[in-house]
Amino acid sequence: MPLGTLDRSPPPFFRQGPSALSKLVLFGVLAVLLMVADNRFGMIKPVRAAIATVLYPLQWTMLQPVIWSRDGSKYFESLNSSQTSEAAAQYRLGLQSQRAQQVEQLNQENAQLRGLLGLRERVNAPALAAQILYDAADPFTRKVIIDKGALAAVQPGSPVLDELGVLGQVTRVYPLVSEVTLITDRNQAVPVLNARTGLRALAFGDAASRSGALELRFLDANVDLQAGDLLTTSGVDGVYPPGLQVARISSVEHGADSAFARVRCEPVAAVNSGLHVLVLQPLAGLVPTLPPTAPDKATNGSKP
Template identity: 40%
Template sequence: MDFANTPSFFRSGPPPAARLAMSVLASLALLIGDSRYALMEQTREGLSLALYPVQRAVNLPAQAMRHVGDYLTSQTELKQENTELRARQLQMSAQLSRLQSLERELNELRQLNAIHAQRDDAAQIAETLYTGRDPFSYKIIIDKGADAKLLPGQPVVDARGLLGQVTRVQPLTAEVTLIIDKNQMVPVMLERTSERAILYGYGGGVELRYLPQNSDVKEGDKVVTSGLDGVYPEGIPVATVTRVEHNTGATFARIAALPLAGVQQTRYVLALQAKQTPARPAEPPPLPDKKTKGGKKTADEE
């Protein structure tokens, strides 16, 4: 060891053993004083405050990595939860649609059963299978036919009103022509005034014809069957007046109406028995001419 460059303080100071003993004693004194009287508490607080930025700087990379990992984990979990929630929402929407459809069908069946219970005839509840093949005609096919003793001409209603008329009967099915078909007409009357008219289909809608210009008809009037044709029973709801046009010079008013029955969305229908009316009485024979006797000409006329 080069003692030439050693400071004079260490060269002339106490021996190493004395220095060691002094250091041990000072350490013991500090330990006892700190444990008994908390002499170093403020010093530790000051050092901790001074070294806090360094501690934060040292821990910053680890904290940043932990935050990034938590963020990525949260994003993955959120995406998975969103996917599960979307799938569950679609399932719930499908179930809700099915429940609403079943509830609507149940209400239709209840209303049809109520109508069936009010009638004394052998009405038949049927289900719509499909629509007709001709796109220019408005017809539906129901699941009752000759096996249920259906006959052509029977009126068909749903829970809201008149739907149409049976026009063709097969062994297991029947064809129903809707009132909106262009070849269909129904004798009706206004429920408010009892004025009679004829309701015609024009291919997608209905209108009232043969009501004079001065007839008391208003928008919102309810139209029911009149029962004068011997086919449709009296009082079945048919349509509601939506527009009334009085054209100058025309003999009859032009009246548009909206069908009450679900002509395009009804699933369950009720086939009623046609109204039974007595046969028309025979016409009386023509009276003989006053100038004849027993149907022969007199001699004067010859």
């Protein structure tokens, strides 16, 4: 038998196929062509849509346990939250009912006392609704811009409120917009009255607080103030009507090396997140002026 007939291995071209490098180049070129065709002509979109349609039932089935678990946890959380909110609402409703029963009697007693003392009624300032547009560009002040100006009869010095309490005061008026300085600005001062003790004080913006707070200055170290006391406007400045909520005392510090107490307060109004506000007419424009008194004859030198 010839030796050449013992080698029965076929030629490598027919049995082994192309080399690994040839396969890499071929599939690389094919991938690039497919990406270009899909990007330019959208040829792969029908294939992708068909695959997504086929896989959607399987994906939906596998996601159901996750959805059920999430919905169940949300249900129990919302149930607990609803029960807590209902209990709080019932408590507030009871307080409001109790106060409503006393309002009529208190109004009658107030009218009688004011009649006996000869005091005038509290001034009800007219209000103008406005909306906060944006914060002022100055990072060292706390000011906002509202969408009402001189054309809407806004006056400089007008108090600005939200649904919770005093927000600030109009400091600049333009034809269409106005600038409002918030009560937390370091240059803003509001005369306040402690609703518990009747103590009058001045609330200034706390420059050291970044979140927006107030502080009461120039108070004796032994002053009767407690955390949680409500501070309202006193009305002695001729700007803010009396009785508007301003802040609540958060802390009272009595320093041994200082003759004054350090009192920090949190504003009642949403000074950092408000949107809709009310602009009141300044109290000084609503208080009637006293009629001129008759000249004293003895002062003028006239004889009796």
